[in-house]
Amino acid sequence: MHKGKNAMKDKMNRNEVTIGTAKELDKIDQEYWASATIKERLQTITYLRECFYGKEATTGRLQRFYTVFKRT
Numbered sequence: 001m002h003k004g005k006n007a008m009k010d011k012m013n014r015n016e017v018t019i020g021t022a023k024e025l026d027k028i029d030q031e032y033w034a035s036a037t038i039k040e041r042l043q044t045i046t047y048l049r050e051c052f053y054g055k056e057a058t059t060g061r062l063q064r065f066y067t068v069f070k071r072t
Contacts, residue, residue: 018025033041049057 020028036044046058
């Protein structure tokens, strides 16, 4: 399943198959993420942001914005 900090750069092993119920597989994932370091979690979040939103989403600055509302 998860192979550590370089898991995102590894290719999928198509010769390995894991069979189980969704509940069992969710439990395995929860155990993995509970044991993962903060650094591993942040690296994964950064990787997923880049996948969905592009490299600029993780290298650029956050946009500042102001919301003005009327108090009653």
